[in-house]
Amino acid sequence: MSVVLCMDHVSFSHAGRIVLHDLSFGIRAGEMAALLGHNGAGKTTLLRLLLGLARPGAGQVLLEGRPMQAWSRREVARRIAYVPQGHVPLFPYSVRDIVGMGRLAETPFAPGLPRHDRDEVTQALHALGIIHLADRPYTQLSGGERQAALLARALAQGARTLILDEPETGLDYGQKQRLYALLQKLAAQGHAIVATTHDPLAAACVFGRAIALRQGRIMADGPAAEVLGPSMLERLYAPRETRPLE
Amino acid sequence: MRLRGLTAAALAIIVLVGLAVFSACIGRFAVQPAQVLHALAASLGLVAQADTPQAHMVHSVVFGARLPRIGGAICVGAALSVAGAAYQAVFRNPLVSPGLLGVLAGAGTGAALGIVWGLGPAGVGGLSFLGGLLAVACGVGVAHLFDAASMLMLVFGGLISSALFTALLSLLKYIADPQNQLPDIVFWLLGSLTQVTPHALGVMVGPVVVGIVLLSACGRMLDGLAMGDEEARTLGIPVMALRYGVIGAATVLAALTVSVAGMIGWVGLVVPHVARLLVGPCNMRVLPTSACLGGMFLLVCDDLARTLSVEEIPVGLIADLLGVALFVAVLPLLRRGWRA
Numbered sequence: 001m002s003v004v005l006c007m008d009h010v011s012f013s014h015a016g017r018i019v020l021h022d023l024s025f026g027i028r029a030g031e032m033a034a035l036l037g038h039n040g041a042g043k044t045t046l047l048r049l050l051l052g053l054a055r056p057g058a059g060q061v062l063l064e065g066r067p068m069q070a071w072s073r074r075e076v077a078r079r080i081a082y083v084p085q086g087h088v089p090l091f092p093y094s095v096r097d098i099v100g101m102g103r104l105a106e107t108p109f110a111p112g113l114p115r116h117d118r119d120e121v122t123q124a125l126h127a128l129g130i131i132h133l134a135d136r137p138y139t140q141l142s143g144g145e146r147q148a149a150l151l152a153r154a155l156a157q158g159a160r161t162l163i164l165d166e167p168e169t170g171l172d173y174g175q176k177q178r179l180y181a182l183l184q185k186l187a188a189q190g191h192a193i194v195a196t197t198h199d200p201l202a203a204a205c206v207f208g209r210a211i212a213l214r215q216g217r218i219m220a221d222g223p224a225a226e227v228l229g230p231s232m233l234e235r236l237y238a239p240r241e242t243r244p245l246e
Numbered sequence: 247m248r249l250r251g252l253t254a255a256a257l258a259i260i261v262l263v264g265l266a267v268f269s270a271c272i273g274r275f276a277v278q279p280a281q282v283l284h285a286l287a288a289s290l291g292l293v294a295q296a297d298t299p300q301a302h303m304v305h306s307v308v309f310g311a312r313l314p315r316i317g318g319a320i321c322v323g324a325a326l327s328v329a330g331a332a333y334q335a336v337f338r339n340p341l342v343s344p345g346l347l348g349v350l351a352g353a354g355t356g357a358a359l360g361i362v363w364g365l366g367p368a369g370v371g372g373l374s375f376l377g378g379l380l381a382v383a384c385g386v387g388v389a390h391l392f393d394a395a396s397m398l399m400l401v402f403g404g405l406i407s408s409a410l411f412t413a414l415l416s417l418l419k420y421i422a423d424p425q426n427q428l429p430d431i432v433f434w435l436l437g438s439l440t441q442v443t444p445h446a447l448g449v450m451v452g453p454v455v456v457g458i459v460l461l462s463a464c465g466r467m468l469d470g471l472a473m474g475d476e477e478a479r480t481l482g483i484p485v486m487a488l489r490y491g492v493i494g495a496a497t498v499l500a501a502l503t504v505s506v507a508g509m510i511g512w513v514g515l516v517v518p519h520v521a522r523l524l525v526g527p528c529n530m531r532v533l534p535t536s537a538c539l540g541g542m543f544l545l546v547c548d549d550l551a552r553t554l555s556v557e558e559i560p561v562g563l564i565a566d567l568l569g570v571a572l573f574v575a576v577l578p579l580l581r582r583g584w585r586a
Contacts, residue, residue: 077482091527105482
């Protein structure tokens, strides 16, 4: 399968501190990659770079072989969907409204959602099994339901690459299993999936690939079951050295 | 209660036209609704103009005095409300009013300057409009000096700009001639629709309608903005262009209202809340609904301003009082919808 999203010798600093140092890797269609590392290892920054929300200080991020900044926001939104950690807007949008936002890149100025887009939204709600929540205010959902709504929005967006930020946060055991099953199904259909996670044990079972990040560098990158072995995990999450990065 | 689509639009137009006809009837010189409708039909050439002194009187009262005012009230109320709703969406904050970035303070200062310089109504209106735009430009400029992308800096910029122009306004009041200029400034700041001429209304209608349509067309993108800047960008929304475009359009609308009718503030904060109660949080419905409700609200306020006492009461005062009452009345309902 072809590489859809690729980091080419990317470095990134913020306020004089090196956050990411010379990262290179590619994500292929149909691949499920877990992104692991201690808090502050640079996972969130890496996601922002992959989404084109931040520009690398050195190197480049390539989407389908073209530099990220050469794409417009709408073009990126058609190719990459982002599932953030569930947060709540102030205004009580219904779940259907929230999922409908996934169609914004297609019809930004339409006075209402066109029929075709409404169908996409309904399909996405069915795929996540939350059609019964469609008219409930998003502000009143539980954490797991919110996560499902944001995932449905990502599906409605129609993008072939999904980027998820700690998707299992706040989910119970059953919800996690269903989330993983859905992600595996999407990968089998050819979606590329990148997710940060704080659960290496689940990642080892579910994800095909693991990228381990420690203090802004890639420590290991390979099949999840190998990367996430006991000795590696110990080194990955060991207390941080106080010595700053060169 | 949620109203949808065409039913709501039809209902709104019927109520608005009904209110307008009713407003044309009331006042010092009472006119029957049938006479108003007949005069309207005659002016459109649908029926023959009756050639009696009574009919001429009705014609001159309705067309010369009342209809421009009614049109002015609807335009000003609609523009302020839609500007308020747009500002609330852009700043993701339901407590924001159109004055946030300094447009009202700036427009007030511009008008006061016009009065101190002894300009006519057109000059005062023009200076007021420019003052409003200048104040917002100052606020945005201050934000850009530090961190253009930060909404907090924009709010600070607006705060600084508002404070600056309020101080300038005080200075102008201080140096104004206390015999005739100062009362003019004070009365003007209270807000009034007495100055609305058919010409001023003609100048205003076009930009107001275009502004309302443009802002409403951005409604769905504004919904996306509610999820936060970065998330909105991943949904394909050009966040900075949208934010400054909407701020620009809403500012022009707000400055226009001040240049025509003086300072009428609260409408823009309160009316969008009532609109959200009626049609839900989606901005493609909230914005046009706010425009309709705002027009109706200010029309009712102006009717009260004209008829409550022998002397006319400034409409800004009535709008503020009624706005406060309305806000207190809907607050319990609002709280249920918000995250709190």
